[in-house]
Amino acid sequence: MLENRKWVIIGVFILVGITYLARLFYLQVLDDTYSLGASKNSIKRVVEIPYRGQVYDRNNQLLVYNMPVYDLYVTPKQVRIPDTTAFCRMMNLSLSDFDSIMGLAKNYSAVKPSLFIKRLSKEDFARIQDALVDYQGFEPMISSMRTYPAHTLSNALGYVSEITKRQLENQDLPYYRQGDYVGHNGLEEQYEEQLRGRRGVKFMMQNVRGVNKGSWKDGEFDTLAVAGQNLITGIDVDVQQYADSLMRNKVGSVLAIEPATGEILVSVSAPTYDPNLLSSRHFSKNYRALIKNPYKPLINRPVMASYRPGSTFKLIQALIAQQQGSLFPNMVYGHGGSPMRCHCRGGNNLRGAIQNSCNPYFYQVFRKFMYFNGDPNTFKASAIGLRSWHDMSEKFGMADRLGVDLPSELKGNLPTVKYYDKVYGGEKSWKFSNVYSLSIGEGELLISPLKLANLAAIIANRGWYIIPHYIKGFGKTGVGVPTEYLERHETGIDYKYYLPIIDGMRAAVARGTVTPLANINGIELCGKTGTSQNAKFGHKFDHSIFIGFAPMNNPKIAVAVFVENAGWGGKAAASVAALVAERYLKRKTEAKKLEAQVLASNYLPALSRLPGAAKPAAPKPVYPKPVAPQKDSAAAKPLMTATKPKSLTLATVASGN
Amino acid sequence: MSSSNDPFAQKIDWLTLVLYFGCVTIGWLNVYAAVYSPENHTNLFDMTTNAGKQLMWIGTTVILIICILVINHKFFDSFAYVFYAVMIVVLIAVLFLGSNINGSRSWFKFGAFSIQPAEFAKVATALALAKYIDVPGINLTKGKDLLYIGGIIVLPCILILASNETGSTLVFASFVIMLYREGLPGWIPAVGITVAALFVLALIFPKLYIFAGIVALFGIIALLMPRYNRTTRNLIAMAVVGAGMMVLVTGVDFFVNGVLQKHQRNRIKVLVDPTIDPLGVGWNVTQAKIAIGSGRLQGKGFLEGTQTKFDFVPEQSTDFIFCTIGEEHGFVGSTVVILLFLGLLSRIVILAEKQRSKFARVYGYCVAGILFFHVMINIGMTIGLMPVIGIPLPFFSYGGSSLWSFSILLFIFLKLDSRRTALMRR
Structure with missing residues (x-):
C-alpha cells in the first residue's frame, strides 16, 4: 500500500529531528567546552601573519628582505584624546585628515580595530611610542615591509601590495582576506605560496571589554603560522x-x-x-x-x-x-x-x-x-x-x-x-x-x-x-x-x-x-x-x-x-x-x-x-647608478633612504582586523 | 461551485496557520536580535535594519496570503503549466538581465530590494509536477513517466545552476519524497542515499578502508544469508554491486577535482577538515557551533547574545539565523523551533493524505519535502552535520524572496486543502 509510505516519510522527519536534537543536546548541554562562562566572554581570532620569505642571488647576497614596520590601529569606542590638536601634531596629521580617518573607522565598527596609520618606520614609531600612553584606543601592531637592498631586478621580482579585487575573487582556496598583502607580477607572484608561508590563527577568549582571558579550548583549534620559504635565485x-x-x-x-x-x-x-x-x-x-x-x-x-x-x-x-x-x-x-x-x-x-x-x-x-x-x-x-x-x-x-x-x-x-x-x-x-x-x-x-x-x-x-x-x-x-x-x-x-x-x-x-x-x-x-x-x-x-x-x-x-x-x-x-x-x-x-x-x-x-607623450615635462625614469665591481659581497648594505617615510601622512584606512 | 460563497476562514486549517505564524514571529524577533546593537538600541521597527525590512516583508506576505485564499482553487490547477512556463522564461531572463550579487547572477533588483526567481521556481515546479502526476494512468514505476517527471525537475535545475546558485538547485532533490509517496520504487532513493553516503565516506576515510569495509559488509551478508538464498546468481549480483560501489568511491576524486567549482570543492573539503580554512568557511562553521554551544540549556536571554553580535557569525540574519536562536534561547529554544517544524511537516503530510484530488496530495507532499530539505540542510550546517550550503531556514531567515516563496508554497496548499473541507461539509 502506497499510503503506508507516509509513515516512512514521517519517520524520516522524526529521525532527523531526533538526531538534531541529540546533537544540540550534546553541543548545548553536555559539551561544556563551548560554554564561555557567565562573564559573557567571546572568542576572538588573532591572525598571525608569518614573515614572507627572503630572496637571495646565486652567491647568497640578499635581494629582498623584510623590514619591520608598525601599523597603528584605532578602536573608536575606546578612544580618549585629551588634546586633539597636540595629537595631530605628533602624528603629522591635519585635523581634517584625522576626522576623515576616524569617520571611516567609526563607520566600519565602533568596537573593532581599524587601521589608523600604516607602515610607520621603527624610528617614527619610537618617536610616538611613549606619547601614545596618554591616548587610549590606539594599538600598534608589528608588520613588515619588503625591502630591496640591491635596488635592482624590479620587474623580475615583482612587488608586494594589497590584494586586488580580482585576485580576491579568483583564489583557489579562500585564503586571502580584504587588505591582505600578496605578490604581484614577477617572482613574488609566481612563488607566492612558498614565499608567503601559511598564516596562523589563534582563538582567544575575551571579555566584553576586549581583555584577553587566555586561549580558547587550550588552543585545540589554533593553527600555527608557517614561515615563508627563502627563495634562492640564479641571479648574479x-x-x-x-x-x-x-x-x-x-x-x-x-x-x-x-x-x-x-x-x-x-x-x-x-x-x-x-x-x-x-x-x-x-x-x-x-x-x-x-x-x-x-x-x-x-x-x-x-x-x-x-x-x-x-x-x-x-x-x-x-x-x-x-x-x-x-x-x-x-x-x-x-x-x-x-x-x-x-x-x-x-x-x-x-x-x-x-x-x-x-x-x-x-x-x-x-x-x-x-x-x-x-x-x-x-x-x-x-x-x-x-x-x-x-x-x-x-x-x-x-x-x-x-x-x-x-x-x-x-x-x-x-x-x-x-x-x-x-x-x-x-x-x-x-x-x-x-x-x-x-x-x-x-x-x-x-x-x-x-x-x-x-x-x-x-x-x-x-x-x-x-x-x-x-x-x-x-x-x-x-x-x-x-x-x-x-x-x-x-x-x-x-x-x-x-x-x-x-x-x-x-x-x-x-x-x-x-x-x-x-x-x-x-x-x-x-x-x-x-x-x-x-x-x-x-x-x-x-x-x-x-x-x-x-x-x-x-x-x-x-x-x-x-x-x-x-x-x-x-x-x-x-x-x-x-x-x-x-x-x-x-x-x-x-x-x-x-x-x-x-x-x-x-x-x-x-x-x-614617443606615443602618448605630449607633455615635455614627463617624469624622468629612475636609473640606478653605475656600479664598480664589488670586492666585498657584504658591501650590499640595505639603503633605506628610498623607503624611509618622510612624514606621517595617511595612506589608507583599511577595514578588517 | 458553491464553495466560493462560503467564507474561506472557516475551512482553513487553523493548526497549520498557528504553526506558520509562530515560525514567522519567532523568526522576525530573532532577525531583530541578530541586528541588535547594544550601543545604540536598535529600534524593532527601524526600516533601515533587516528587522524593520522583515516586518515590511511580513506585511506584504499577509496581503499575498489573502490574495491566494481569495482566488478560486481551480486557478492553480488550470494554470500550473503556465506558471511553470513563465518561470522558465524568467529563469532564462535573469541569466542575462539579472544583477550580480555575490558572484551569482540570479537576482532582479528593484531599488533597495532584490527578488530571486529561483526561490519561486520551487512553487512552479511543484504545481507542474502535481498537474502531471494527477493525470490518470501515470505510473511512477514506468520508465517513460519517470523520464518526463525527471525532465520537469531537471529543466529549472539547469537554469538555476547556470546562475551559480548550487544551494537552490539541490533543493530540487527534495521532490524525491513526493515521488516516493506516489510509488517511486524504493530502491531509487536507497541508491541515492547510498551514493551520497559513499561520497562523504570517500572524502573522509582512505579508499583502502572503504574497500575493506565494502568487502566485509558483503561478506557478512553472504554468511548470514539463509542457505537457500545463497545461490551463485545472488552472490554474483552482490559482487557486482560491491564492485560498483568501489568504482564510485574511486571516482569521487575525479568528480571533486574535475567537475566541481572551486568554492564548492572548498565547502566539501572544509566539511571533512575544518582546519584547512580557519578563516573562511571553516570559520563560519566553528563560530556557528560556538554560538549555539554557548547558549547552554536556557540560553543567554533575548538580545543578550554575544557571539551573534559583532559579526562573529556571518550571515547572521539570513542563512545562520538558527545560531541566534541557539545562543539566546539555548537548548530549550532550539527544541521549540525543531518541534515547531516537526509539527508543521507532520501536519502537512497528514493533510496531504486526506486530499481527495491527487493534484492536491502530490502538491502537499512537494511542500513538505521542500520545507523538510531546507530545515534539514540549514540547521544541519549550523551544528556541523551538513556542508555549508547557502539556503535559508523557512519563515525564519531574513529576506523577502524566501519569505514570499515559502508562504506562497504553503498557502496554495492550504487553499487546496480548504476546498477539501468545503467538499466534505456539503
Whole structure:
C-alpha cells in the first residue's frame, strides 16, 4: 500500500529531528567546552601573519628582505584624546585628515580595530611610542615591509601590495582576506605560496571589554603560522647591477643564462626603477608615476617585449637547413638572384655567411629549404616547406611561451601555414616569394629576448636546453625546484651541425660584424648580431640585437642583448653583451675603453617621438647608478633612504582586523 | 461551485496557520536580535535594519496570503503549466538581465530590494509536477513517466545552476519524497542515499578502508544469508554491486577535482577538515557551533547574545539565523523551533493524505519535502552535520524572496486543502 509510505516519510522527519536534537543536546548541554562562562566572554581570532620569505642571488647576497614596520590601529569606542590638536601634531596629521580617518573607522565598527596609520618606520614609531600612553584606543601592531637592498631586478621580482579585487575573487582556496598583502607580477607572484608561508590563527577568549582571558579550548583549534620559504635565485647580483649601469640611457633588455643549467644570471629591463618605490607607504603615488612614464619602465622587456629577431634568426635557418639536408657547410652562394641588398662582398660559405651576416646567402638557404620537398606546385611546396620550418624552429622554443617562472611571459609569433593562409586570404594564396623575409628574421616573426637568450644557450650546449628559470632553490640550492626546470629539451639537430655555426659566430666577433672593441681578450665570445627593422616603420633607427656565449668551449654564459633605436647590432648590443660576459667570467672589467664608450652612449628616443607623450615635462625614469665591481659581497648594505617615510601622512584606512 | 460563497476562514486549517505564524514571529524577533546593537538600541521597527525590512516583508506576505485564499482553487490547477512556463522564461531572463550579487547572477533588483526567481521556481515546479502526476494512468514505476517527471525537475535545475546558485538547485532533490509517496520504487532513493553516503565516506576515510569495509559488509551478508538464498546468481549480483560501489568511491576524486567549482570543492573539503580554512568557511562553521554551544540549556536571554553580535557569525540574519536562536534561547529554544517544524511537516503530510484530488496530495507532499530539505540542510550546517550550503531556514531567515516563496508554497496548499473541507461539509 502506497499510503503506508507516509509513515516512512514521517519517520524520516522524526529521525532527523531526533538526531538534531541529540546533537544540540550534546553541543548545548553536555559539551561544556563551548560554554564561555557567565562573564559573557567571546572568542576572538588573532591572525598571525608569518614573515614572507627572503630572496637571495646565486652567491647568497640578499635581494629582498623584510623590514619591520608598525601599523597603528584605532578602536573608536575606546578612544580618549585629551588634546586633539597636540595629537595631530605628533602624528603629522591635519585635523581634517584625522576626522576623515576616524569617520571611516567609526563607520566600519565602533568596537573593532581599524587601521589608523600604516607602515610607520621603527624610528617614527619610537618617536610616538611613549606619547601614545596618554591616548587610549590606539594599538600598534608589528608588520613588515619588503625591502630591496640591491635596488635592482624590479620587474623580475615583482612587488608586494594589497590584494586586488580580482585576485580576491579568483583564489583557489579562500585564503586571502580584504587588505591582505600578496605578490604581484614577477617572482613574488609566481612563488607566492612558498614565499608567503601559511598564516596562523589563534582563538582567544575575551571579555566584553576586549581583555584577553587566555586561549580558547587550550588552543585545540589554533593553527600555527608557517614561515615563508627563502627563495634562492640564479641571479648574479654583481653582474646584474653592472648590466643595469650599462643599460643606462637605453631602452631594451639584457638576459644572460648559464647554458648548462638554464639558470638566469642577469635579467635587465631598461629603463628600470628602484623596487623600493613600490613597497613604500607611497605605493599608489609611485605606481601612478611609473605607469605614466613614457618609457614604460613597468614592462618587463626580456619576457614581454617582442621584436623581429633580425639576423640572429639566421642561426636557426642554418641549423635546420643542415639537418634537412639542403645545406652543407661548404656551399657557397653569391649575391645574384636575391632581392636583398648586402654589405659584404659575397661568395661566402656557411661560416663566412654567419661571420658577415650575408643576407643573400640566407635567402638562398631558406629558398632551398622551402622547396626541398620537390612539389612541382610552388604554392603547395611553400606550404609544406613552411610547415617543416615551423616544426623544426618550434623545437628551439620559438613558438609557444618558453615557460620561464614569471607570470607575465608573452608568446610572440612564429608564423604557421594557417597564419599566412589567413593573412593572404586562403590556402595556396602565398608562396616563398611572399614570405622570404623570414630567412633573415624579419617579416612576421616576433620573438622575445628571453627566447633569443635561450637560442644562444642552445648553441652553447650544441643542441639542447633547459627552460630558462630564475629559481635555484627554496632555502637551499636545488630544493623545491619545479621538475620542468631540470629536464633537458633536445632540438633534434645533430651535434655536428652546430660546429660550423659556432666557428662562424666566433669569427663574427673576432673579425666580422661585431665592433672590434667588443672582441675582449680572454673571454672568447661567440656571437651573432642582429638588426631588427624599425627604421622602416617610421622610426629613426633600427633596434640593435646581439646574442652570444662565452667561452667558445665549455661555455659558462649565454647572453642576449637588445638595445632599442640603437642602429645595427654589431655595436651597441654587442658591446653590452661583451662587457657583461667579461664581468661574469673575470669578475672584473678590463675593457675600460669599451665600457666608457657604452656608458657614454645614449639611445633614449626623444620624448616627443614617443606615443602618448605630449607633455615635455614627463617624469624622468629612475636609473640606478653605475656600479664598480664589488670586492666585498657584504658591501650590499640595505639603503633605506628610498623607503624611509618622510612624514606621517595617511595612506589608507583599511577595514578588517 | 458553491464553495466560493462560503467564507474561506472557516475551512482553513487553523493548526497549520498557528504553526506558520509562530515560525514567522519567532523568526522576525530573532532577525531583530541578530541586528541588535547594544550601543545604540536598535529600534524593532527601524526600516533601515533587516528587522524593520522583515516586518515590511511580513506585511506584504499577509496581503499575498489573502490574495491566494481569495482566488478560486481551480486557478492553480488550470494554470500550473503556465506558471511553470513563465518561470522558465524568467529563469532564462535573469541569466542575462539579472544583477550580480555575490558572484551569482540570479537576482532582479528593484531599488533597495532584490527578488530571486529561483526561490519561486520551487512553487512552479511543484504545481507542474502535481498537474502531471494527477493525470490518470501515470505510473511512477514506468520508465517513460519517470523520464518526463525527471525532465520537469531537471529543466529549472539547469537554469538555476547556470546562475551559480548550487544551494537552490539541490533543493530540487527534495521532490524525491513526493515521488516516493506516489510509488517511486524504493530502491531509487536507497541508491541515492547510498551514493551520497559513499561520497562523504570517500572524502573522509582512505579508499583502502572503504574497500575493506565494502568487502566485509558483503561478506557478512553472504554468511548470514539463509542457505537457500545463497545461490551463485545472488552472490554474483552482490559482487557486482560491491564492485560498483568501489568504482564510485574511486571516482569521487575525479568528480571533486574535475567537475566541481572551486568554492564548492572548498565547502566539501572544509566539511571533512575544518582546519584547512580557519578563516573562511571553516570559520563560519566553528563560530556557528560556538554560538549555539554557548547558549547552554536556557540560553543567554533575548538580545543578550554575544557571539551573534559583532559579526562573529556571518550571515547572521539570513542563512545562520538558527545560531541566534541557539545562543539566546539555548537548548530549550532550539527544541521549540525543531518541534515547531516537526509539527508543521507532520501536519502537512497528514493533510496531504486526506486530499481527495491527487493534484492536491502530490502538491502537499512537494511542500513538505521542500520545507523538510531546507530545515534539514540549514540547521544541519549550523551544528556541523551538513556542508555549508547557502539556503535559508523557512519563515525564519531574513529576506523577502524566501519569505514570499515559502508562504506562497504553503498557502496554495492550504487553499487546496480548504476546498477539501468545503467538499466534505456539503
